[in-house]
Amino acid sequence: MTANESGSVQTLLSLHHTVLAGMQAGVPMPLSESVEFYARMQAALVDSSEAAFRDALAGDSEETGALLRLWRKQLTEWDYAAGAATDVWCAGTEARTDERRTVVFDRLGLEPATRKLLDTEIPVNKQAGPVVISREYTPWRGHSAPRGTDWYWPAYERYLRDTKGWSDDRVADLGEAAERVVERMADPTSAEAYQSKGLVVGYVQSGKTANFTGVVAKAVDAGYRLVIVLGGTLNLLRGQTQRRLDMELVGRENILRGTVETESDYADDRDWLRGRFLSHTGLPSERGGFDIERLTTRDNDYKSLAQGIRALEIEKREKSLPLYDPRNLDQAAARLMVVKKNKSVLTKLVKDLKKISGLLGEIPTLIIDDESDEASVNTTNPRRSGNAERTAINEKLSELLGLLPRAQYVGYTATPFANVFIDPSDSADIFPKDFLISLPRPKGYMGVQDFHDLDSHIPEDERTFANSNELAYIRSIDAAEEEDDDSSLRRAMDMFVLTAAVKVYRESQDPHVPAEAYRHHTMLVHESRLTADHRELKGRLLRLWDESGYTSATGYERLRELFESDLLPVSHARADGYAVPGSFDELAPYIGAATARIGGDLNPVIVVNGDKDIERGEADFERRSIWKILLGGQKLSRGFTVEGLTVSYYRRRAGNASTMMQMGRWFGFRAGYRDLVRLWIGRNESAGTKELDLYEGFEAICRDEESFRAQLAKYAVLINGHPQVTPAQVPPLVSQHLPWLKPTSPNKMYNARLMEVRSPGEWQEPTAYPTQSAALRHNTGLWAPVLEGLSSTPSDFAHREEATGRLHKFSALTGILAPHDLLVLLRSLKWGAEQQFAPHLTYLEAITKVTGQVNDWLILAPQHATGGKRAALTSDRTFSWFGRDRRRGPLFGAISEPKHRPAAHRIAGAFPSCGDTETERYVAERRGVVTLYPVVESEYRAAVTETGRLDPSRLVMAFSFIAPTSATGTDNKVVRFTTINSSDEPIIEVQSRGF
Known part of the structure; x- marks a missing residue:
């Protein structure tokens, strides 16, 4: 491309930027007329015809790529648009369909050749969106009735694209899912206070934090001015959540607030120093936006505010008007706190809020409850305890909701069964009465179904590493053998070293490896929740490492056998284009570097269990690269993301599906090393044993979960424009495939009832x-x-x-x-x-x-x-x-x-x-x-x-x-319920079975 041609494309790119930004209320309008109009306005000397647009899209320059990205972003937004935003132009078409794309092209007035080119370069993403079970609600979102200041959501979108490298489709998926939540919350400017409660169901380690970050961004832009994020029950999880929100949403300027860089609580953070925290290029309030003031930091949970209560008080610009009036809301800074689900912490917060009681009824508040099925649910038996007090955390949540009549409660979980079993008639509890949203399984996610051959049509004797997930990823632990010689644990450790060597090999040989894909390389060992057991197991692991001989001839022969019998055939079948060593001899030079990263400091094992004598806070994936064996129990079994997890050794049993799923840390995104993942797991070794088949348990959970999600999807279809079911009618959809594996703990199932299945x-x-x-x-x-x-x-x-x-x-x-x-x-x-x-x-x-x-x-x-x-x-x-x-x-x-x-x-x-x-x-x-x-x-x-x-x-x-x-x-309708709540009245009146 000549300099003149490049300049023409650059001018055309600038024109299209202006045109798409100027389309009123986000509605597609005739393109050629708009481009011609702005070309005249700007006196641009460029061919503004549609043919020139096609020629530019067909080029191979950097400017062509930018023009294509611009249109990919815009077409994706129109493809995904839903709700009130589309009422004026979509002609009743469904999102993510060819019919919607046709309406867009018709409104743009595009020629057939242009349509064909855009469809080829930017095909419609037809992947299913979130499934929504909802009560009737009054729409208040959308371009037809804009609300607030668009600042934090656009900034978050840019961060995901530019810093994290997300595709336009993935950003649009997140935006759509977040919008489904926000549109079902109350209008923050409404004179009438309404407290909505909802639940968002994701997958274990599948990006729920990204989703609720998007919800927070859209909510504060709309006018919510107090955001309380309940970040789990552990300091580790709370700090992890605080950092994510600070890094991807709050931004550098709101963190610093005029202080110098070295005084930031992230002064020693690798990503802070490398400029990977979001920047607003100035304090938002000075650039037409509004600030977010943090009331907690990465290292400090919520503390009683000694300086009176000023930090919680939100100043009103128009004193005579309530805070929720737009003339006050749009000028006020938002307050953000990430607090641990701990009775003493929540007691401090409730106490401080009571000091500004006069203002509480005016503050639009958003409460995000991460891991909402843990600690938040009231586990007091209503039939046994009469009017007994609620459990501690649930009581504090009830107080919090009682103090804030404009609070919107949104729970997030991958294991929703405890939440949907809450008594719907208990207005003081957190039952998701307004909406239940099931997020789609993200692209690239490796979940429980990827480790099982569910309903495979392939006979067992015809299964291979290529067509069987079980053969590829699952390795059995024989309990009897393991008690004698640690043979399974040694083999798992050998695989950890081999996969480490392959990662080093790929770093040096494979240009397709994603950036920082191998910053962390970990192995998880999870046998017990007891810290005393962890001490003994750490000794076993260190002994096995010392005796491994990874640099000796004996060790090499053991690794060679495992490479040739396991790693190589699986990677040949499942490497998905990533480099695979052709032989063990080709891989051998990288083994030394791999073992040095793991055990070069003579400490290959990190314990994560809360025992201060043996846990030294070394499992901080934010501050440093970690290539280690992680050993733990409860701390590693909920919410905590084990980065770079490649090999898991799992023997701990649990009596309910929710607990077991949360212990499945091997679920997640494995870009660049999916073929290297291995799970050693306890199986039903012999007849009469008391050991339970853990692998079978996870398969049953998968069936329970998929059954739940499939039924939600079926019942989410509206009939005559109205919901078939509401969240209050969801509990009976929960199934149970194994008698020993309940959906959740018994003290969370008091209100469960059976149903009719049509x-x-x-x-x-x-x-x-x-x-x-x-x-x-x-x-x-x-x-x-x-x-x-x-x-x-x-x-x-x-x-x-x-x-x-x-x-x-x-x-x-x-x-x-x-x-x-x-x-x-x-x-x-x-x-x-x-x-x-x-x-x-x-x-x-x-x-x-x-x-x-x-x-x-x-x-x-x-x-x-x-x-x-x-x-x-x-x-x-x-x-x-x-x-x-x-x-x-x-x-x-x-x-x-x-x-x-x-x-x-x-x-x-x-x-x-x-x-x-x-x-x-x-x-x-x-x-x-x-x-x-x-x-x-x-x-x-x-x-x-x-x-x-x-x-x-x-x-x-x-x-x-x-x-x-x-x-x-x-x-x-698909279902008829026999479910009742504590008021002893049927949720849906059912026909008698006395035939």
């Missing part, structure tokens, strides 16, 4: 079958006549998936059962955990007796293609049986086979026809499908093979069902 067209598979012989015999007796009455010859079923073209085929015996007959049978069944099937039974009763939305049930008994695994039951006739084993207690894992499901979905009306004649013969209006699986557990299979008969007292008659797709109920 599942039209969905495959449902009960798994909680009884273990007692009498119960099994009873169930077999109920199903035997149905099984014996099926067709004498099997029919062939097939269905081809539309998306993949994959053909699923099987043969099955068939029969028809009347709805009433099936209902009588199902009511009589015995269960190992009755509560698992009860909500489904309520639904089946309703569509049978109340709405009459099922005409009949097709019974399928799949038969094996080969002659094996066949046996007789009550007659000489033989049937196929299935070998399955329970995972824990009464619960099996998956019983059905994936190939059986598509044809059943088609017959029930959930899938379109693929043209298979035999399958289509069974399709009928209002027909459901029941699939039978006679299951024989491993200890009884030899007897079945020997005798050729199925023992009714040893047979599990398992089944799955799909209700007709049309069986939605009378009101087309």
Whole structure:
């Protein structure tokens, strides 16, 4: 590109900056006319035509890149726009759709060639946005009614893009999620005080802090002038949160407030010294904005204010008007404090606030509660304790909310079950009565599902490092072996050294490694919460390190074997383009540098547990680079981010899903080393052991969590413009896949109730079958006549998936059962955990007796293609049986086979026809499908093979069902609740089950 061409593009870039900034209220307007108008105004000597714009976009200069970034940012904003902001122009189109983009292009008046070019360079991001369960609310946000001063949100956006390197899509995702929160808070200028309460559900270590930083930025811009962030229960977490907010939102000028750099509380901070803290290029109040005054610092929690209460008092410019009047709000500085959830700290804050009681009713306040399911929830049993006092932190939160009638409470958590079990009728508590928002799983995030093969269609003997997450990332700890020789722990430590060497190798060889991706490299060892155990374990770790011989021939051979059998094949399959050493000899020169970073100071282990004798505050990821083995318990199991975590060794069990998930520190973002991640975890080593399979526990949690999120997404769809459910109706959506693993601690579940689960067209598979012989015999007796009455010859079923073209085929015996007959049978069944099937039974009763939305049930008994695994039951006739084993207690894992499901979905009306004649013969209006699986557990299979008969007292008659797709109920809602709150009144009135 010539200098003249570059100058033309630069001029065009300047014009487009002006044009897009000038589009009134953010509404897309005719582009060519606007560019031509500003070109005349500025006397710009440049071709302002649309063709010149296309030519500029197609170039390869730095100016072209800047022009493309400008349009990517603007188009993303229009693509994502929602709520009142779009009412005047979006023509009813949904955000993140091709239809929305078409409306934008139409309003811009773009030519087809320009549209095609922009769509190619800036495709619509169609990834799902946040899921919102909400009460009706009065919209007050949006361009049609601008409010406040846009200062901190634009600054935060710039920081994320320019300093942290976030993409436009990622920034827009964050902005959209933050907006969904702020728009459901009360208008800070409203004359009528309203206190909203909400909950935001993210994933463990997935960026919740970034989200609530965005919420704070938008809230203070809108007029909220007191922000209280409850930063966890530990000093470590509170300080971590304070620093993030100071660095990314508050900014240098608000921190310094006229003092010299060396007097800052961050004077020794590496990022402060390198200029990575946000800068406003001047005090905001002197540049048309407003200041944020910190009432806490990184090292100092909230303390009683000795200087009277001036720091909390907000001066009113117009004395005769209330503070919430815009003429006062827009001139006032905001106050920010990050406080620990500690009774004494919160007592000081409450006491100081009471001193300015006359002003409290006028202060728009935002309370952000990080890790809101910990300490904040009242765990007093209401039925046992009568009018007993609340638990300490919950009591102080209630006092705080009582003092601040304009306070908006927003809880953040990755484990929401404790919060949604709060009594909805307790107005003094923190139940999220106004909104519950589920954040989407971020791109690049490595969560629990990435360590499991959930519902994989790949047979176990065909799984590889490439197609199996379990094979790639999971390594089992054998408890019996470990007690004798620490073999698993040594192997985990060896992998920690090998992955460290690969990181050093990539630093020197791979230009694609993200900046500072390897600043930290850590291994987590988590066996116990007890500090006494940590002392013993630290000794074991130091001994293993000293005996490792990483620079000796013996150590090299051990590393070579692990490299060739584990690290190399996994990285070949999953390195995603990052450099991988071709052999151990190529990696070997980097091992010395890696071990020096880890143990060169003769201290390869850092303890993080609060024991001052052995913890020296060395796990400060902000102040220095850390390549260490981290050992701890409670401090490492909630909120605290273990940076650079690559190898985890985990054996600590917990009795509820919330606690276990919070201990999953191996979840998070692993840019540049995802293929190196390994998890050594306790498994169910032998029959009869008291040890629980921790890996199985995390899989169950994943299923519980995904079930919860999927149901929220389904129920978030509005019906006739109104919400299907409100947050008060959410608790029954919580499921439990393992009997020993409750969703949260028992003292947080006093208000949980069961519900009806409506599942039209969905495959449902009960798994909680009884273990007692009498119960099994009873169930077999109920199903035997149905099984014996099926067709004498099997029919062939097939269905081809539309998306993949994959053909699923099987043969099955068939029969028809009347709805009433099936209902009588199902009511009589015995269960190992009755509560698992009860909500489904309520639904089946309703569509049978109340709405009459099922005409009949097709019974399928799949038969094996080969002659094996066949046996007789009550007659000489033989049937196929299935070998399955329970995972824990009464619960099996998956019983059905994936190939059986598509044809059943088609017959029930959930899938379109693929043209298979035999399958289509069974399709009928209002027909459901029941699939039978006679299951024989491993200890009884030899007897079945020997005798050729199925023992009714040893047979599990398992089944799955799909209700007709049309069986939605009378009101087309997805759920009907039987949930009640402490007022003993139904949240939703339900129909009687006394049929």
